[in-house]
Each structure stands twice: as C-alpha cells, then as structure tokens.
Amino acid sequence: MxxxxxxxxxxxxxxxxxxxxxxxxxxxxxxxxxxxxxxxxxxxxxxxxxxxxxxxxxxxxxxxxxxxxxxxxxxxxxxxxxxxxxxxxxxxxxxxxxxxxxxxxxxxxxxxxxxxxxxxxxxxxxxxxxxxxxxxxxxxxxxxxxxxxxxxxxxxxxxxxxxxxxxxxxxxxxxxxxxxxxxxxxxxxxxxxxxxxxxxxxxxxxxxxxxxxxxxxxxxxxxxxxxxxxxxxxxxxxxxxxxxxxxxxxxxxxxxxxxxxxxxxxxxxxxxxxxxxxxxxxxxxxxxxxxxxxxxxxxxxxxxxxxxxxxxxxxxYKGGYAYDLDVTSGKALLAYGRIGLQIVDLDFPDLNRIGTVSGQDYLSMEHVVHQGHYAYVAVAGDGIYTIDFSDPASPRVIDTFALVSSARDMALLGTSLYVVTNSELMILDVSNPEDLVVVGEIQEFTDRYYRVFPLMENVLYTYTSKKFLKTIDVSDPSRLQVVDSIQLSFALNDIARKDDHLYLGSNDGLIVNITDPLHPVQEQSGIFKYNPLGLEVYEDYLMVVYEYRDLQVLELSDPVNPAPINATTPVYSPKNIEMHEDTLYYLDYANGLSAYLFSREVSGIKFQPVLPTVKIVPNPARNMIGLEWPEPPNGTNLQAQIYTASGERFSILPLHYLDGSATANVDHLPPGIYLVRVSDGDKIFAGRFIKL
The missing domain is CATH 2.130.10.10 (YVTN repeat-like/Quinoprotein amine dehydrogenase)
Structure with a gap:
C-alpha cells in the first residue's frame, strides 16, 4: 500500500x-x-x-x-x-x-x-x-x-x-x-x-x-x-x-x-x-x-x-510539482519541474494544456518569466533556457545560457533579466532572446543573495542569506553598488509594491517607504498575523498568502495602516499567486492552476471561481453523460458546448434537466477525450470526459 x-x-x-x-x-x-x-x-x-x-x-x-x-x-x-x-x-x-x-x-x-x-x-x-x-x-x-x-x-x-x-x-x-x-x-x-x-x-x-x-x-x-x-x-x-x-x-x-x-x-x-x-x-x-x-x-x-x-x-507516473507561474494574455506559463514548462489556455485553466516543453532532455524547470512570446526558464543544475511560444501548441527552445550553479531566483524588468545563483547576482540583457549577454554581476560568498525584486528602473532590492534587504543601484549594470540595507529578523518570501511603499512578506511584517528608492525607510511593522508566503497588490488591495490558511485581503487606502476586510475566498495555501486583469490565478504543488474572478460586494471582497467544475457522472450505457453542479446554473434552457482535447469546438448539445442535474446524449461522438463547457451568462462550468 x-x-x-x-x-x-x-x-x-x-x-x-x-x-x-x-x-x-x-x-x-x-x-x-x-x-x-x-x-x-x-x-x-x-x-x-x-x-x-x-x-x-x-x-x-x-x-x-x-x-x-x-x-x-x-x-x-x-x-x-x-x-x-x-x-x-x-x-x-x-x-x-x-x-x-x-x-x-x-x-x-x-x-x-x-x-x-x-x-x-x-x-x-x-x-x-x-x-x-x-x-x-x-x-x-x-x-x-x-x-x-x-x-x-x-x-x-x-x-x-x-x-x-x-x-x-x-x-x-x-x-x-x-x-x-x-x-x-x-x-x-x-x-x-x-x-x-x-x-x-x-x-x-x-x-x-x-x-x-x-x-x-x-x-x-x-x-x-x-x-x-x-x-x-x-x-x-x-x-x-x-x-x-x-x-x-x-x-x-x-x-x-x-x-x-x-x-x-x-x-x-x-x-x-x-x-x-x-x-x-x-x-x-x-x-x-x-x-x-x-x-x-x-x-x-x-x-x-x-x-x-x-x-x-x-x-x-502522474507527476507534477508546480514551482512557478507567470501569466500573459490568454496564457499561463507553469514551471512544472521535471515535467517541463507547460503552457495553459486560460479559457480552460484546469483542463487544457495547449503546449509543453517536456523534461525529456532537461532537468527540473523551477522559475519562469516571460516577455512577449519568449519565456525564460531557470533549469536546476543547468542554466537559463529561452523558449519561443509564438506557436503555443509547439513551444521550442531557441537558446541556452549556462550557469555555474542552479538559479535560486529570477526576475525580469524591461530587457534586464536578474538571476541569483549560489554565489553571484547576474544581470542578463535579453534584447536578443537568442543570445543572452551578461551586462553586470556581483559575486558574494559570505552573505549570499537569495531573492531579487526589480520593482522599478535603476533600483534592485535583494534579500540575502544573513536576512538583509539590500538596495542596489543598477543604473550602470557594469558598476553595481550596494547603497543601503535593512536588517530583518525573519526570512523574506516576497515583496509587493503600492506607489511609494513596499510590503515585505516576512514575519517582521514591515512596511517600507521608498520616496527615495535607493534609501528605503521603515514606517510600520507587524502587519501580518502569520508568516506570509506570497503577496500581490491589486488596485487598493493587498492579497496575502499564508501556509495552510485562507487568503487574507488588506485594504490600502491608508498605505501605512492596512485594514483587513471580509473576503470570501477558497484559496488555501497556494504555491504562487498572480493577478492578471481582474482574475486571481493561483498555483499549488498538487492541483496545478486555478482561477478566481475578483469582485467587490457590500459585504467585502469575493473571489468567484472562473470555471466552477462540473462533475461528469459515468453512465453504464456509455451514450450519455451526466452533469452535476457545485451550484445550480441560472436557467434551464442551456446548452453544452463540446470541445476536443485540443480545444477545438466539436458540437453543441441540448441539456436535459432532472432534480438539479442534467444529462446530454453523446452517442454520436467518436471515441476520445472531450471538454464540456456550459455558461449561464454569469458562471461558466467546465468538465472533461472520455467517450470509449
């Protein structure tokens, strides 16, 4: 067993x-x-x-x-x-x-x-x-x-x-x-x-x-x-x-x-x-x-x-240890370790992977950022891979940049790719995605760099092994210089920025004023109840991810005194979160990618699942599928849109309702894997079934 x-x-x-x-x-x-x-x-x-x-x-x-x-x-x-x-x-x-x-x-x-x-x-x-x-x-x-x-x-x-x-x-x-x-x-x-x-x-x-x-x-x-x-x-x-x-x-x-x-x-x-x-x-x-x-x-x-x-x-093997997430228009890039880089169509975030750079010839893919249709992926034990996903169904590796040791962290701002390894901080110019060039680096063996946060031009914030938040002037990449630092008591997991303030994701719970970006000044502490794993700012709200706890939402109308507000959210200890337009995408190790629509209500903030999943009930006759809803759709005159596994619409079927569930006749479908999608104008339901 x-x-x-x-x-x-x-x-x-x-x-x-x-x-x-x-x-x-x-x-x-x-x-x-x-x-x-x-x-x-x-x-x-x-x-x-x-x-x-x-x-x-x-x-x-x-x-x-x-x-x-x-x-x-x-x-x-x-x-x-x-x-x-x-x-x-x-x-x-x-x-x-x-x-x-x-x-x-x-x-x-x-x-x-x-x-x-x-x-x-x-x-x-x-x-x-x-x-x-x-x-x-x-x-x-x-x-x-x-x-x-x-x-x-x-x-x-x-x-x-x-x-x-x-x-x-x-x-x-x-x-x-x-x-x-x-x-x-x-x-x-x-x-x-x-x-x-x-x-x-x-x-x-x-x-x-x-x-x-x-x-x-x-x-x-x-x-x-x-x-x-x-x-x-x-x-x-x-x-x-x-x-x-x-x-x-x-x-x-x-x-x-x-x-x-x-x-x-x-x-x-x-x-x-x-x-x-x-x-x-x-x-x-x-x-x-x-x-x-x-x-x-x-x-x-x-x-x-x-x-x-x-x-x-x-x-x-049904493996997949989700490490990192980067969202672009209509697509999500998932660094899935040794499975590789997966590209997901956000119309079906839980259901339809439209492209994969597999791990067949690669080691574990653990960090991903993108610019345009190029993804830069940190591969443990190897280096940086540049992947062209202009055709998302057939992404391809177009360049590799070797590293002496694995990348601990990676971030992209403009044409500058910031990479942290065990012993150095590097800046790579990605103006030509097929030929990455080192334009600046700092070697450090006593207080090693762990994280990088390029939140604005010419300034880089880094977190080090001795728990310092260091500020580096990167206006001249060939002459990088540490100009200031703040000592932390706990490990730093993330940073979020709102105008002239930084929110530091650690048990310290610090708020830092960056009116002078090169010399941040602490203004507040202890704003988090627990150790935050990830932070994301959206409009006037700060979303905080804790391990094995629900997502917390803080209102930032007073940026120095964030106020907790009521939030209806099913998000529970994701690995990574990212807001794109009005949708919160979150990635967890085991279950992959999920999407939630951000909305304001009188009672607070609500995260409504973008794709509440419809349960496909097996039918011994094999010519019918049954659909059960997490919550009933509005109306009973709905139709089921059937898609092939590649995402192409195959047919539209009428639904027959009975006691809150529905059935659809799929006898005419050839054997294969299909996606079913039902919309009532407010919610979208989706599921997947196999016709034998």
Missing part, C-alpha cells in the same frame, strides 16, 4: 539505474500527467489519485500505460485502496466507495462522511475499515458488496499510522514506541488495545506475514512473532520508509538508501540479497510486478518473474 504519497516531478526521458554488482535496470516507458498522491491496482488497471481526479490507467502493457478514464471528486484524493472488486478513495473527510467492473469502469456505491477532516489514514482489515486521525478512530463494518456501516468510534488512542492487517487483527503504528491493535474477534464489539515496546524509538511502520510482525523505528526493522511481542527474534538495520513481502523475500524501501532485498526464510537471520539504488519511499507488489515509489522518478514497475534479475517494466 502506498499511503499519503506525493508523486513529485519526473525526468521523462529514458535513463539507466545502476545497482550493485553487474545488474542493470532499463526503463522502457513512462506516462506523465499531473500530481499523484496514491495508487492502487485491480487486474490490468491502475487507479491514481491526481489532485481532485481519480484516474484510471490500462496497464496491460506497463511499458505503454494508457489513459482510460477519470472521475472528478470534491477535494484532493489522499488515498486509494482496492479490496476485492471495490475501490475506496479518501478525500477531505469523505470515503468514496466504487464498484470496479470487469472493463475497469467505476460505479459509485457510497459516499461516507467521516467528519475527521484531511490527512486521515484508512486501515483496511478483513471485514472492517478504520478511519483514524490524531486521537480519533472510527470503525466501519464492510458488507459483502463493499459498502460501509459505521460501528463505533474510539477516542484517546493515537491514530493508526502505517498498519498491517491479518485475520481478526489490525496492527497500527501509534506514535512513539506504541503499537495499536484492533481485535475484531467479537464482530459487533471490536476492541482497541495498545502495546508498548520500551526499547524502541518512534514507530514509523508496521508490516507482517501471517505469523510475523515487522516493526520499523528510526534505526532498524525489528522482527517479532505475533503471538509474542515481548521477544524480538531478528533485526534488519536501517531506516524503513516502506516494506512489502512476497513469499520468503522482503523488499525494504529505505529513502536515499534504495530498495533492499532480503531472504527471510530464517526470520532470525535475514540475508541481504541485492539493492535497487536511488531514492525510494514506498513499495508494493501487484501480480508479477514490484512497484517502487521513487521521489523524483514516479511509480516504477519491475518484473519479478525473472527473480533477482529485475527488469523495469514501465512507469506509472
């Missing part, structure tokens, strides 16, 4: 993974889309939680996985588990239960609200499902068809972390040296007890066989007989991030130590056999495949049919 795993960015090209001895693992396939939190398998199908989507892949040929279908769920899919022919998906307090048909299609059986919120562990036993978080554990009985019935709630016991189920018992990591044990010998009255291993450190994982229990703490994996937890019978040294057992072979994921393979026929004396090198976070086995989650490479399948001579059979 791969629990609560974030699949980060991936290098999409082929490569070779070295291992000990003479063995070699050759990659033969990859498939990329967006971010993945968990994966489960059923026959020749893989089910992946990707943002708000539950996606289905046909892996009959794991070297060439095929996109088979998807379902939209109301929040991030945190975990996916298959038990028999039933799939359980958890997102934001709710357990969605689906029946898996023989063709891989899903039929929803149940929607259970646990009331426990985010970051819940689901533990699946023989006849029970446990939903645990903090000191609350809800026990649900699983019926013959897989649906769940609430049975009892336990309070006061640590949440089950990693768990192992066998017979009538579920063993779970309970924090520190405590093991939770759920005993369901009495079906109507399950009991929870705890067992403390006095000599172990914090328990991170619990694994097992029919008779044995493997308990992983921060140092080793300790082996016990289940009927005698007081007597340790064996030890495997090293930190275990994940583990799976097949017969007499144990596969142990050890983060940066790779995936180790052990023979456990004698559990008192495990024998080391081999290791698959590289970072690994979790392992699982599906039929003849060993499934390894590697942090930067996705979910990788190895063929076990050839014993220890493991051959990589394919990659199920």
């Amino acid at each position: 791969l629990k609560h795993i974030l699949f980060t960015v991936v290098l999409i090209g082929g490569f070779v993974i070295p291992v000990t001895g003479q063995e070699q693992f050759n990659e033969i396939g990859r498939w990329a889309y967006g971010s993945t939190l968990d994966v489960a398998f059923h026959g020749t199908y893989a089910f992946l939680g990707s943002g708000n989507y539950l996606l289905t892949l046909d892996i009959a040929n794991p070297a060439i996985p095929e996109d088979y279908g998807e379902l939209y769920l109301p929040s991030h899919v945190e975990s996916v588990e298959v038990v028999g022919d039933v799939l359980y998906a958890y997102c934001d307090s709710r357990i969605f239960v689906f029946q898996i048909a023989s063709d891989g299609s899903l039929e929803q059986l149940q929607d259970v609200d646990t009331g426990l919120g985010k970051y819940v562990t689901l533990a699946h036993g023989k006849d029970y499902v446990l939903a645990t978080r903090y000191y609350y554990t809800s026990v649900y009985r699983r019926s013959a068809n897989g649906t769940l019935t609430f049975l009892v709630e336990f309070k006061g016991y640590p949440a089950f972390g990693s768990y192992f189920a066998t017979g009538n018992r579920i063993y779970g990591a309970g924090g520190r040296s405590t093991l939770n044990i759920l005993d369901s010998s009495s079906p109507d009255e399950p009991e929870i007890s705890t067992f403390s291993f006095g000599d172990l450190r914090t328990i991170y994982g619990v694994y097992g066989t029919q008779d044995l229990l493997f308990v992983a703490d921060g140092d080793s994996v300790h082996i016990f007989n289940q009927d005698n937890l007081t007597q340790r019978i064996g030890v495997i040294p090293g930190f275990a991030q994940g583990m799976v057992i097949s017969g007499d072979t144990l596969y142990l994921a050890g983060q940066g130590h790779g995936t180790a393979v052990y023979d456990i026929r004698d559990p008192g004396h495990p024998v080391f056999l081999n290791v698959i090198e590289g970072w690994s976070e979790a392992v699982d086995i599906h039929e003849n495949y060993l499934v390894i989650k590697k942090q930067f490479e996705g979910c990788i399948l190895y063929d076990l049919s050839k014993g220890l001579n493991l051959q990589m059979a394919g990659v199920l």
Whole structure:
C-alpha cells in the first residue's frame, strides 16, 4: 500500500539505474500527467489519485500505460485502496466507495462522511475499515458488496499510522514506541488495545506475514512473532520508509538508501540479497510486478518473474510539482519541474494544456518569466533556457545560457533579466532572446543573495542569506553598488509594491517607504498575523498568502495602516499567486492552476471561481453523460458546448434537466477525450470526459 504519497516531478526521458554488482535496470516507458498522491491496482488497471481526479490507467502493457478514464471528486484524493472488486478513495473527510467492473469502469456505491477532516489514514482489515486521525478512530463494518456501516468510534488512542492487517487483527503504528491493535474477534464489539515496546524509538511502520510482525523505528526493522511481542527474534538495520513481502523475500524501501532485498526464510537471520539504488519511499507488489515509489522518478514497475534479475517494466507516473507561474494574455506559463514548462489556455485553466516543453532532455524547470512570446526558464543544475511560444501548441527552445550553479531566483524588468545563483547576482540583457549577454554581476560568498525584486528602473532590492534587504543601484549594470540595507529578523518570501511603499512578506511584517528608492525607510511593522508566503497588490488591495490558511485581503487606502476586510475566498495555501486583469490565478504543488474572478460586494471582497467544475457522472450505457453542479446554473434552457482535447469546438448539445442535474446524449461522438463547457451568462462550468 502506498499511503499519503506525493508523486513529485519526473525526468521523462529514458535513463539507466545502476545497482550493485553487474545488474542493470532499463526503463522502457513512462506516462506523465499531473500530481499523484496514491495508487492502487485491480487486474490490468491502475487507479491514481491526481489532485481532485481519480484516474484510471490500462496497464496491460506497463511499458505503454494508457489513459482510460477519470472521475472528478470534491477535494484532493489522499488515498486509494482496492479490496476485492471495490475501490475506496479518501478525500477531505469523505470515503468514496466504487464498484470496479470487469472493463475497469467505476460505479459509485457510497459516499461516507467521516467528519475527521484531511490527512486521515484508512486501515483496511478483513471485514472492517478504520478511519483514524490524531486521537480519533472510527470503525466501519464492510458488507459483502463493499459498502460501509459505521460501528463505533474510539477516542484517546493515537491514530493508526502505517498498519498491517491479518485475520481478526489490525496492527497500527501509534506514535512513539506504541503499537495499536484492533481485535475484531467479537464482530459487533471490536476492541482497541495498545502495546508498548520500551526499547524502541518512534514507530514509523508496521508490516507482517501471517505469523510475523515487522516493526520499523528510526534505526532498524525489528522482527517479532505475533503471538509474542515481548521477544524480538531478528533485526534488519536501517531506516524503513516502506516494506512489502512476497513469499520468503522482503523488499525494504529505505529513502536515499534504495530498495533492499532480503531472504527471510530464517526470520532470525535475514540475508541481504541485492539493492535497487536511488531514492525510494514506498513499495508494493501487484501480480508479477514490484512497484517502487521513487521521489523524483514516479511509480516504477519491475518484473519479478525473472527473480533477482529485475527488469523495469514501465512507469506509472502522474507527476507534477508546480514551482512557478507567470501569466500573459490568454496564457499561463507553469514551471512544472521535471515535467517541463507547460503552457495553459486560460479559457480552460484546469483542463487544457495547449503546449509543453517536456523534461525529456532537461532537468527540473523551477522559475519562469516571460516577455512577449519568449519565456525564460531557470533549469536546476543547468542554466537559463529561452523558449519561443509564438506557436503555443509547439513551444521550442531557441537558446541556452549556462550557469555555474542552479538559479535560486529570477526576475525580469524591461530587457534586464536578474538571476541569483549560489554565489553571484547576474544581470542578463535579453534584447536578443537568442543570445543572452551578461551586462553586470556581483559575486558574494559570505552573505549570499537569495531573492531579487526589480520593482522599478535603476533600483534592485535583494534579500540575502544573513536576512538583509539590500538596495542596489543598477543604473550602470557594469558598476553595481550596494547603497543601503535593512536588517530583518525573519526570512523574506516576497515583496509587493503600492506607489511609494513596499510590503515585505516576512514575519517582521514591515512596511517600507521608498520616496527615495535607493534609501528605503521603515514606517510600520507587524502587519501580518502569520508568516506570509506570497503577496500581490491589486488596485487598493493587498492579497496575502499564508501556509495552510485562507487568503487574507488588506485594504490600502491608508498605505501605512492596512485594514483587513471580509473576503470570501477558497484559496488555501497556494504555491504562487498572480493577478492578471481582474482574475486571481493561483498555483499549488498538487492541483496545478486555478482561477478566481475578483469582485467587490457590500459585504467585502469575493473571489468567484472562473470555471466552477462540473462533475461528469459515468453512465453504464456509455451514450450519455451526466452533469452535476457545485451550484445550480441560472436557467434551464442551456446548452453544452463540446470541445476536443485540443480545444477545438466539436458540437453543441441540448441539456436535459432532472432534480438539479442534467444529462446530454453523446452517442454520436467518436471515441476520445472531450471538454464540456456550459455558461449561464454569469458562471461558466467546465468538465472533461472520455467517450470509449
């Protein structure tokens, strides 16, 4: 089981993974889309939680996985588990239960609200499902068809972390040296007890066989007989991030130590056999495949049919670690790490990527700025790539500028591109996008530059490793000079400017007067409640992003005394925000790009989703699609506009309404991926479906 795993960015090209001895693992396939939190398998199908989507892949040929279908769920899919022919998906307090048909299609059986919120562990036993978080554990009985019935709630016991189920018992990591044990010998009255291993450190994982229990703490994996937890019978040294057992072979994921393979026929004396090198976070086995989650490479399948001579059979990767966002007219540029640079049509910001410079030949793309139809992308470990996206469907790299070390930050003003690396601040002239030229630089090894903020001509504000805000005169790039500085107490994450004032995004909460731009003067402090990650000024408002908190809006009619105002906003800890015209675009690591329309109301500020997503409901007849709305559209005489996956309008279909939902007949559509868009004149609804 791969629990609560974030699949980060991936290098999409082929490569070779070295291992000990003479063995070699050759990659033969990859498939990329967006971010993945968990994966489960059923026959020749893989089910992946990707943002708000539950996606289905046909892996009959794991070297060439095929996109088979998807379902939209109301929040991030945190975990996916298959038990028999039933799939359980958890997102934001709710357990969605689906029946898996023989063709891989899903039929929803149940929607259970646990009331426990985010970051819940689901533990699946023989006849029970446990939903645990903090000191609350809800026990649900699983019926013959897989649906769940609430049975009892336990309070006061640590949440089950990693768990192992066998017979009538579920063993779970309970924090520190405590093991939770759920005993369901009495079906109507399950009991929870705890067992403390006095000599172990914090328990991170619990694994097992029919008779044995493997308990992983921060140092080793300790082996016990289940009927005698007081007597340790064996030890495997090293930190275990994940583990799976097949017969007499144990596969142990050890983060940066790779995936180790052990023979456990004698559990008192495990024998080391081999290791698959590289970072690994979790392992699982599906039929003849060993499934390894590697942090930067996705979910990788190895063929076990050839014993220890493991051959990589394919990659199920839905990766995408969103680093940076830059918005231009009608387009958004997303630096998506090792997936590459993605260009998104803002008419369908969540749905339609119209161009990608893939990561096949590149390292991680982490910063992006643009001027006209040229994007400048900082590539970790390499340099600056100039990308021409005049044809957004076919962007192309037209120039590369090598850097000695990776760019920490990058910003563009006019024809000057400011780049910060580990040891220097550089100014590049981009007058000719195909030939970037260094026109100024400062090397600094003791108080290194971390961030750059070119907010006006001839003046550059920088943030340094010793927490200084430094002002640099850049009127003559060949003679850069630091002319002033302000000492901060906390890290600076962003700066926003409103006329003659700068708002510094740190826990200091400083407001700085820049009437004399070269010599800023502090006027106010402590204006933020928490540590701000990002700032954006729009008209007379300052928008503040906090980690794991809602967006805050401050009114700036008095620029030195910002006043919080009521704001209805669903924005929750995005990675990056940017206002373009009257729309707020925000990017988060897991779910990509979303868009919200800024509006003023008597009660305050409202951010209305530009594209409230319509839920596409599967229909067994396959000639109809059902549409469910987050809020009802105005009017019942609406039509659905159908677009191809490339964004070309295909047809217009009438909608048939029933109890707040609607259906449309799609029997005439050829097989393929389609976008559906419905507008009521006030709101725009959009979704995506696959016609098989």
